[in-house]
Amino acid sequence: MCPGSRVFRLKCAKSELRLDITLQCGQSFRWREISPGQWRGIIRNRVWTLSQDDSHIMFQTHSSENVSARQTDLSKQVSTIQMKQKASFGQATKRKNTEDIKMSPTNKRIRNNQYTKIYDCEINELNDIGENKLKEELRNYFRLDISLESMYSLWSKADVNFAAVSPQFHGVRIMNQDAVENVFSFICSSNNNIQRISLLVERLCKIYGSPLAAVDGITWHSFPGVSSLAAPGVEETLREHGFGYRAKYIHKSAQMIMEEGGDSWLHSLRSLPYYECHSQLMRLPGVGAKVSDCICLMSMGHLSAIPVDTHVFQIAARDYLPHLRTCKTVTEKVYHEIADHFRNVFGEYAGWAHSVRQMIMQYSNISLIWNSVAILNFPRYI
DNA sequence: ACCCGACCTGCTAT
DNA sequence: AATAGCAGGTCGG
Numbered sequence: 001m002c003p004g005s006r007v008f009r010l011k012c013a014k015s016e017l018r019l020d021i022t023l024q025c026g027q028s029f030r031w032r033e034i035s036p037g038q039w040r041g042i043i044r045n046r047v048w049t050l051s052q053d054d055s056h057i058m059f060q061t062h063s064s065e066n067v068s069a070r071q072t073d074l075s076k077q078v079s080t081i082q083m084k085q086k087a088s089f090g091q092a093t094k095r096k097n098t099e100d101i102k103m104s105p106t107n108k109r110i111r112n113n114q115y116t117k118i119y120d121c122e123i124n125e126l127n128d129i130g131e132n133k134l135k136e137e138l139r140n141y142f143r144l145d146i147s148l149e150s151m152y153s154l155w156s157k158a159d160v161n162f163a164a165v166s167p168q169f170h171g172v173r174i175m176n177q178d179a180v181e182n183v184f185s186f187i188c189s190s191n192n193n194i195q196r197i198s199l200l201v202e203r204l205c206k207i208y209g210s211p212l213a214a215v216d217g218i219t220w221h222s223f224p225g226v227s228s229l230a231a232p233g234v235e236e237t238l239r240e241h242g243f244g245y246r247a248k249y250i251h252k253s254a255q256m257i258m259e260e261g262g263d264s265w266l267h268s269l270r271s272l273p274y275y276e277c278h279s280q281l282m283r284l285p286g287v288g289a290k291v292s293d294c295i296c297l298m299s300m301g302h303l304s305a306i307p308v309d310t311h312v313f314q315i316a317a318r319d320y321l322p323h324l325r326t327c328k329t330v331t332e333k334v335y336h337e338i339a340d341h342f343r344n345v346f347g348e349y350a351g352w353a354h355s356v357r358q359m360i361m362q363y364s365n366i367s368l369i370w371n372s373v374a375i376l377n378f379p380r381y382i
Numbered sequence: 383a384c385c386c387g388a389c390c391t392g393c394t395a396t
Numbered sequence: 397a398a399t400a401g402c403a404g405g406t407c408g409g
Contacts, residue, residue, distance in 0.1 A: 026404070186404095187406095189404065189405075190403095190404090190405035190406060191389080191390085191391095191402090191403065191404090191405045191406080192390095192391085192403060192404080192405080193392090193393080193402085193403045193404080194403090194404080195392090195393085195403095196391070196392065196393085196403085197403095197404090199392095200391095239390085242390080242391060242392085243390075243391090244389075244390025244391055245388090245389045245390050245391095245406090246389095246390075247390085249406080285406085285407085286405085286406065286407090287406085288405060288406045288407080289405090289406090290404075290405060290406090291404095291405070291406085294404090307404075308404095309404040309405075310403090310404070310405085311404060312404080328384085328385065328386090329384075329385060329386080330405095331383075331384060331385085332383090332384095333383080333384090358404090362404090
């Protein structure tokens with residue numbers, strides 16, 4: 001572990017949580033394996049490092065105390081200007097943002113590293129967080145209040161395929177993610193691969209997020225607020241940064257969320273019944289049925305939501321619903337038929353069960369491609 | 383109601 | 397060395 005901040009232990013059997021698959025299976029796109037068995041990422045605007053043994057999760061959090069002190073006056077100026085721009089999104093002109101885009105790579109590098117000083121005071125206030133509160137955040141993020149062992153045995157009874165693949169892969173969890181991060185990450189996911197999704201999400205944070213802490217020389221940024229993604233010029237900027245057609249979706253969705261009432265509107269969807277939540281999210285540009293279900297499942301607390309992607313469609317047609325083999329495309333009707341089928345099979349936590357099965361299958365396949373003898377590792381990103 | 387092509391980008395496999 | 401093919405989709409005709 002990185003020296004400087006204290007390492008805590010949270011009692012948690014490995015059969016209840018397996019970090020490697022859970023963190024790298026395409027739920028969240030911001031976790032990195034910084035050394036074997038050691039993961040670093042962000043929960044609730046704090047940088048965490050996690051590892052585990054058979055009985056405990058070891059964790060530590062990182063604050064900007066660790067940010068190296070090198071900072072020039074120039075970069076301070078740059079960052080102050082940037083902050084002002086961010087703060088006054090309402091009055092920000094398109095031209096200001098265009099200037100932003102055209103910054104030289106050097107200036108960009110300076111800028112990206114250097115909001116830090118400004119945030120020091122805020123972060124230091126956060127330092128006073130007790131061990132118990134951190135543990136609570138961890139429990140909440142991984143939904144540790146739900147016992148997985150009993151769920152696995154339930155799901156194994158419900159589905160022979162689950163029973164077949166699950167024994168070697170206990171502890172795969174659906175995380176309870178931040179809704180804003182979830183929405184925009186999965187807008188990035190359309191017609192895309194995990195490697196590039198991770199890259200885009202990281203880029204989004206670097207451009208529009210704020211620095212949280214520098215750890216081992218790497219500055220970690222918060223996920224951008226909705227208002228900064230709704231600001232003028234965002235689409236153009238994101239296009240220049242390789243987001244392709246998703247740039248428009250991100251910008252328009254951010255604007256729509258702001259019109260509806262911002263974060264509080266998004267969070268209020270949690271309390272709607274699943275189907276209503278699902279259709280409300282689908283109003284956002286770039287959010288179709290599949291992405292909406294990802295969000296329902298991973299950040300809205302609707303654990304019966306089943307994201308049906310092309311892969312799920314193929315498996316469903318092959319192994320469960322043969323009459324769908326002739327379908328050319330996944331229409332809304334077919335989509336719901338597949339989702340409803342798995343909800344009937346698995347019951348209340350169908351989305352979790354189904355995702356675990358998919359992840360395991362995917363994990364196994366990918367590993368087998370990488371090493372034809374043993375199941376070793378998930379591919380590393382970046 | 384269903385089907386189809388277009389859409390950005392970057393990595394693979396010919 | 398160039399180029400089709402494709403990746404956990406979405407949208408509009």
